[in-house]
Amino acid sequence: MADEKAPRPAVEETIIIGSGPAGWTAGLYTARANLNPLLITGNDYGGQVSITYEVENYPGFPEALSGPELVEKMKEQAEKFGLAVEYDHVSEIVTDQHPFVVRTVNGKEYKAKSLILCTGARPRFLQVPGEQQFTGKGVSYCATCDGFFFRGKELVVVGGGDSAVEEGLFLTKFATKVRIIHRRDELRASKIVRDRAFAHPKMEFVWNSVVTSVNGNGSVSSVSTKNIVTGETAEIKTDGVFVYIGHLPNNDLYHGKLHLDEDGHLITDKKMRTNVPGIFAAGEIQDKVFKQVATSVGQGCSAAMQTEKFLAELESEGYHGGVDPREFPSYAPFVATVKTTATKTTATVTTPERVLVPA
Numbered sequence: 001m002a003d004e005k006a007p008r009p010a011v012e013e014t015i016i017i018g019s020g021p022a023g024w025t026a027g028l029y030t031a032r033a034n035l036n037p038l039l040i041t042g043n044d045y046g047g048q049v050s051i052t053y054e055v056e057n058y059p060g061f062p063e064a065l066s067g068p069e070l071v072e073k074m075k076e077q078a079e080k081f082g083l084a085v086e087y088d089h090v091s092e093i094v095t096d097q098h099p100f101v102v103r104t105v106n107g108k109e110y111k112a113k114s115l116i117l118c119t120g121a122r123p124r125f126l127q128v129p130g131e132q133q134f135t136g137k138g139v140s141y142c143a144t145c146d147g148f149f150f151r152g153k154e155l156v157v158v159g160g161g162d163s164a165v166e167e168g169l170f171l172t173k174f175a176t177k178v179r180i181i182h183r184r185d186e187l188r189a190s191k192i193v194r195d196r197a198f199a200h201p202k203m204e205f206v207w208n209s210v211v212t213s214v215n216g217n218g219s220v221s222s223v224s225t226k227n228i229v230t231g232e233t234a235e236i237k238t239d240g241v242f243v244y245i246g247h248l249p250n251n252d253l254y255h256g257k258l259h260l261d262e263d264g265h266l267i268t269d270k271k272m273r274t275n276v277p278g279i280f281a282a283g284e285i286q287d288k289v290f291k292q293v294a295t296s297v298g299q300g301c302s303a304a305m306q307t308e309k310f311l312a313e314l315e316s317e318g319y320h321g322g323v324d325p326r327e328f329p330s331y332a333p334f335v336a337t338v339k340t341t342a343t344k345t346t347a348t349v350t351t352p353e354r355v356l357v358p359a
């Protein structure tokens with residue numbers, strides 16, 4: 001297959017990292033803008049939506065569709081306009097020289113005039129005894145992938161957000177009982193989802209409680225819990241534990257290179273610009289508020305449009321590589337950040353702070 005692909009240019013116009021909704025949308029828009037973009041998928045192909053059983057709030061699909069189906073449609077649409085896709089995982093980006101450098105675990109090295117970072121987020125772990133030991137043997141982070149194995153069994157789901165409750169509802173298709181264990185006495189999930197869960201005969205709720213250990217012998221047989229109001233402890237028999245307690249941004253590539261907020265999200269402005277000129281970000285790597293497929297798609301679109309503008313500015317200045325693009329007078333200064341450490345930034349303003357050293 002690789003041989004059938006058109007050869008890539010020595011310097012890419014833009015490389016998109018990540019294959020969730022933000023990445024595919026950035027791919028679609030940059031492809032339609034004739035930028036000949038390259039998308040590197042990352043190990044978690046499709047991102048979080050690809051492990052979602054049903055997406056019913058993405059506009060245009062009134063019948064709902066599965067996460068993997070949606071990902072395939074997005075990919076197909078972007079490829080139709082010329083997006084090139086590499087199934088590889090980025091191990092390093094070099095951001096203090098221009099063109100930027102992208103290295104992958106398969107030993108490839110690319111140069112790019114611009115980057116669109118869409119590396120998303122991953123599930124947060126409970127970090128209690130037994131969790132790691134029983135992962136894949138009863139502990140799961142993906143109801144879509146593993147729900148089928150629990151036909152006729154009892155399950156617990158940890159968390160109180162949309163993911164926990166929606167995926168808990170999905171698990172009722174297989175399990176005889178699904179208990180939601182939540183650390184407070186009210187759900188964070190949206191009303192429509194809450195109402196559906198409260199009305200479901202197979203759903204039960206364990207309030208004000210945290211899981212303190214996952215127990216079993218070879219496979220999961222129970223979880224230990226603690227009521228954080230009364231201090232009471234309990235053991236709840238279960239065949240499986242599904243953990244949905246939020247997400248952590250996939251920011252390993254960016255420490256010490258790009259500005260991150262205190263939770264580890266990339267800091268961008270409204271134009272999806274990071275603190276390095278020519279590097280944009282979209283989706284859950286930079287969004288800790290909305291985290292919807294629809295918002296990630298919108299951010300991917302914005303990042304792509306800004307990338308196009310950035311590249312057009314370089315071109316209009318006669319850019320041919322090896323020059324700091326900020327030296328061009330038409331290049332609008334945009335991000336300046338003060339008080340930055342490798343992982344923490346406390347303010348964003350306007351004017352680039354980093355110096356791009358010609359490669």
Ligand code: NAP
Nearest residue numbers: 057159160161162163164183184188244245246289290291
């Ligand atoms: P979330 O909204 O951040 O909810 C995480 C849940 O886990 C919260 O209930 C939180 O409790 C609990 N939690 C966090 N840390 C915990 C810990 N250490 N131990 C026990 N419980 C813990 O995450 P999410 O449900 O994955 O949703 C993420 C975003 O995606 C949200 O914006 C959500 O609306 C969106 N989403 C939307 C849909 C949809 O629209 N169909 C579907 C899925 C997700 P507290 O409530 O006490 O903080």
